[in-house]
Amino acid sequence: MIDTRTRTDARAARHAGGGPWQARLTLSLLLAPALLWLGALIVLPHIELAILSLRKMVGPHRYEFTLGQYATFFKEPLYWHVFVRTAFMSVTATLLTLVLAFPIAWVIAKIARGRASSGLFMLCLIPFWVSETVRTLGWMILLRQSGVLPALLVKLGITAVPVELLYHDATILVGLIYGSLLFMLIPLISSLESLDNALIEAAYDLGAGGFAILRTIVIPHAAPGITAGCIVVFMLTLGNYLTPTLLGGKDSQWFTEQIYTQFITRFNWEQGAAFGFLLLGLSTLMVIAGLRLTGQRFGDVMRRT
Amino acid sequence: MIPSLPRPAWLRAATTGYVILFIAFLFLPLIIVAVFAFNDAPYPAPPWRGFTLDWFLGNAARGRIGLFADSDLLASIGTSAIVAGGVTLLSVGLGTVNAFLLERGSFPGKQALSVLMLAPLVIPGVILGISILAFASRIADFADDRFGWDMDFLRPGLPLVILGQFSFIATIATLTVSARLRRFDRTLEEAALNLGASRAAVFATILLPYLRPALLGSAAIAFLMSFEDFNTTLMLVGADSPLTVMMYGRMREGATPVLNAVSLFLMLASAALALTLLRRRPPA
Numbered sequence: 346m347i348d349t350r351t352r353t354d355a356r357a358a359r360h361a362g363g364g365p366w367q368a369r370l371t372l373s374l375l376l377a378p379a380l381l382w383l384g385a386l387i388v389l390p391h392i393e394l395a396i397l398s399l400r401k402m403v404g405p406h407r408y409e410f411t412l413g414q415y416a417t418f419f420k421e422p423l424y425w426h427v428f429v430r431t432a433f434m435s436v437t438a439t440l441l442t443l444v445l446a447f448p449i450a451w452v453i454a455k456i457a458r459g460r461a462s463s464g465l466f467m468l469c470l471i472p473f474w475v476s477e478t479v480r481t482l483g484w485m486i487l488l489r490q491s492g493v494l495p496a497l498l499v500k501l502g503i504t505a506v507p508v509e510l511l512y513h514d515a516t517i518l519v520g521l522i523y524g525s526l527l528f529m530l531i532p533l534i535s536s537l538e539s540l541d542n543a544l545i546e547a548a549y550d551l552g553a554g555g556f557a558i559l560r561t562i563v564i565p566h567a568a569p570g571i572t573a574g575c576i577v578v579f580m581l582t583l584g585n586y587l588t589p590t591l592l593g594g595k596d597s598q599w600f601t602e603q604i605y606t607q608f609i610t611r612f613n614w615e616q617g618a619a620f621g622f623l624l625l626g627l628s629t630l631m632v633i634a635g636l637r638l639t640g641q642r643f644g645d646v647m648r649r650t
Numbered sequence: 651m652i653p654s655l656p657r658p659a660w661l662r663a664a665t666t667g668y669v670i671l672f673i674a675f676l677f678l679p680l681i682i683v684a685v686f687a688f689n690d691a692p693y694p695a696p697p698w699r700g701f702t703l704d705w706f707l708g709n710a711a712r713g714r715i716g717l718f719a720d721s722d723l724l725a726s727i728g729t730s731a732i733v734a735g736g737v738t739l740l741s742v743g744l745g746t747v748n749a750f751l752l753e754r755g756s757f758p759g760k761q762a763l764s765v766l767m768l769a770p771l772v773i774p775g776v777i778l779g780i781s782i783l784a785f786a787s788r789i790a791d792f793a794d795d796r797f798g799w800d801m802d803f804l805r806p807g808l809p810l811v812i813l814g815q816f817s818f819i820a821t822i823a824t825l826t827v828s829a830r831l832r833r834f835d836r837t838l839e840e841a842a843l844n845l846g847a848s849r850a851a852v853f854a855t856i857l858l859p860y861l862r863p864a865l866l867g868s869a870a871i872a873f874l875m876s877f878e879d880f881n882t883t884l885m886l887v888g889a890d891s892p893l894t895v896m897m898y899g900r901m902r903e904g905a906t907p908v909l910n911a912v913s914l915f916l917m918l919a920s921a922a923l924a925l926t927l928l929r930r931r932p933p934a
Contacts, residue, residue, distance in 0.1 A: 375751040378744050383766055386817035387773075390781035397784055449672055452665060455652050465669070472676045474920040476878040478897045479913040483679025485901065486686055486910075491695040493682060526676070542652050549655050584774025587880045591901055601776045601881070608780050608885065618784065621777045632772055 397618035414619035424603065424620075431600040432627060434514065435582040438521040439575050442529045445522065446574070450533035455542070466534070473527040481591050484520055485511065488592075512594040520588040525581060529574040536570025537563075576635045580628050600624055680917065687910035694907045705911040717911040726896035727912070729808065733883075733892055734876035736812040737819055741872040742865055744816075745823025749831045749861075752824075770818035779885025782814050807888030814882040819875050823868040830864035870927050874920060 398415070400408040418424045453466050472480065487493045488510035495507035510516060540563065548558045564571070589599035604624065607617030686694040690702035692714075708716030717723060752764055770778065783806065790804035803809040834857070842852045880894045887895050893912070900909060 372751075372755050372757055375747055375755055376757070378747050379751055379763065379767070382744055382817070382820055383763075383769075385785075386782060386813060387766075387770055387778075390778075390785035393785040393788055394777075394781040445672075448665070448668055452669055456665065458653075465673075468673055469676065471921070471924070472680055474874065474924050475680060475917050476894060476913075476920075477880060478878070478894045478901070479683055479916055480679050482897070482901060482909060482913055483681075483683040486682050486694050487679060489695075491693070493696050496696045523675070523679070542654060545652055546654060580772055580774065584776055584881060586776055586884065587898060591898070601774070604776055604780065605884070608783070614780075614784060617780060621780050624774060625777050628772065628774060 394618045394621055397615055398622050401615060414616050415623075417616065418619060418623060427598045427603055428600050428623065428627075430598055431583065434517065434521075435579055438518050438525065438582045439579045441518065442522045442525045442578050443571065443575060446526050446529040446533060450530050450537055453530075454534045454537035455540075466530075469527060469530055477524060477587055480524065481520060481588055484516075484523070484592060488516060511592060512596060514593070517589050517593045517597060517599075520592040521582050521585060524585070524588060525578040528577045528581060532570040532573040532577070533567065534570075536567045536573075540566045572635050572638065576632050579631055579635075583624065583628055583631075683910050683913045684917065686907055687914045689907060692906060693904070694910050705907040714906070715908060717908055717915065720908055723893075723896065723908065723912055726891050726893045729890045730877050730892040730894070733808060733812055733815065734873045737815045737876040738869050738872040740812070740816045741819045741823040742827075742869050744820045745825075745827045745868055746861070746865065748820075748824040749827035752828050753831045767821055767824055770821045773818070775818070775879070775881030776885060778817055779814055779882040782810065782817065783885055786810055786813075805888065806886055808890055810886040810888075811883050811892065814886045815876045815879050818882070819872045822875065823872055826868040826871070827861060827864045830861055834860055867927060870923055874923060 399410055399412070401411040401413055403409050418428075449465075449469065453462050453469075457465055485492070488495075490507050490509040490511070492507075492510070494510055495504070498504045499507055544562055544566075545558055548562055553561070584601060586599070586601040586605065589597040590602055593599065600620070601624070604617050604620045607613045607620060687705055688701050688703070689698060690700040690704070704712065704714040704716055706716045706718060708714035709719035748767065752760070752767075786804040790801045793799040793801045838856055839852055842856055843849075847855070877892075878894060880898065883892055883895055884898075891899070893916075897909060897912070
């Protein structure tokens with residue numbers, strides 16, 4: 346196999362009239378755009394952000410090194426309170442998404458067959474082709490005080506007057522879970538599909554109950570998919586801006602909102618950069634922890650989703 | 651649990667019930683948005699006051715500004731389309747080059763580079779936005795201080811929005827095109843070369859047609875992701891608002907059902923895109 350491949354390469358190189366310098370030229374032409382992209386739009390901007398977060402202005406065009414921005418974060422209860430709250434809500438949203446998506450993934454991968462299975466998957470896919478803005482608009486019309494659901498509750502006699510269902514933590518969670526379901530479903534389905542039904546049948550024949558099968562066979566097998574889904578959902582939730590601010594209103598207290606306020610409203614880029622790095626740090630930490638926990642490689646997880 | 655094992659009736663019923671509830675939950679907000687685009691009321695709220703097309707066709711003379719008379723909204727759709735077009739061209743172009751680099755090239759540090767290419771997907775969009783904003787401003791300030799150059803395209807505005815979205819959408823295009831190129835049977839290429847075809851001819855007549863589905867697919871995904879992006883765009887936007895930013899601003903203020911009308915238009919457009927894409931997909 347390897348042998349043929351090498352021979353093919355050699356022949357291809359000969360056909361192209363490829364001397365070593367020509368091969369090198371081709372390679373550098375292919376490499377240049379990638380390096381430009383990653384360098385100018387990813388690596389250098391993050392270095393700039395790091396520098397920003399660690400300096401303070403001491404005069405026109407004069408800066409000094411400082412950890413002051415990070416100190417401010419820990420000293421000011423509002424900031425770290427919002428940070429912890431954002432992290433906690435994101436973990437909650439991720440776990441709830443997992444619990445809600447798992448049965449559907451099971452139905453698509455194991456119970457429904459052929460057309461029913463792919464049709465059901467299509468139905469789950471369609472809403473995610475629609476912009477997050479549109480979906481959030483739908484939730485606002487449904488949940489606000491003058492909206493559909495409060496009116497329905499009054500009509501059913503459950504509440505006397507229309508209640509405000511927007512601007513609660515639970516509302517933010519509903520919006521976040523709604524937006525995350527598909528990103529959980531895809532890795533779950535692909536990991537459940539690869540589980541051999543014979544294993545489940547064998548366990549059943551040996552007398553295992555439903556819960557025991559789930560705990561000892563299904564979940565260990567699906568662990569890579571569960572991790573991949575949780576990582577992606579956690580990241581998307583943590584970095585979300587639109588859903589918390591629109592469904593949570595002024596009290597949403599989401600950390601991305603703090604970054605926006607510092608950067609755009611107050612024009613305090615140094616503080617905003619420090620906040621950005623804290624968020625990035627938390628997100629990266631969770632990704633690494635998730636991978637360590639299940640012993641997977643980053644590239645494999647990303648390719649699966 | 652699985653069909654080959656006995657499942658109690660209550661479990662079957664519960665499963666069916668859950669699936670129905672789940673699908674209802676997924677579609678409820680979309681249906682609500684669509685329905686209230688036709689409600690004859692100044693706000694998208696119950697009760698139902700009758701059917702109207704005012705939120706599409708209305709104009710100032712009729713007292714209601716419909717979608718086709720709302721020049722701000724129409725302009726923002728145009729802005730989004732321009733941005734999405736730029737992002738799509740850049741992303742698919744780079745994605746294709748990257749695919750050849752990763753699948754055909756061999757060089758030291760390739761593994762590290764391919765992992766770095768995935769990084770934009772795990773960086774929150776807000777942070778991509780602010781880091782590019784800060785870096786672009788530094789270059790613009792430097793050019794201004796040192797040479798007196800006015801590099802306006804590095805200030806918040808559409809060029810920066812395009813670059814910001816491109817920074818992570820390029821990863822998706824790279825993954826899509828690479829996955830297809832990896833499955834290419836290289837003996838085809840070898841045969842053509844043996845028969846005397848030039849490198850360029852092989853690329854144009856064999857590789858490009860083979861890659862076409864992946865190129866079209868990644869173009870559609872890039873366009874859609876760009877059109878719908880909010881996080882990165884919000885940080886880089888200047889005077890011209892793309893549609894998502896415009897809608898966000900109006901949603902905070904409490905808007906008329908004209909937003910429902912434009913949303914319905916978006917839903918139909920993405921449904922059309924999805925359908926053409928699925929129809930094109932060859933049987934796997």
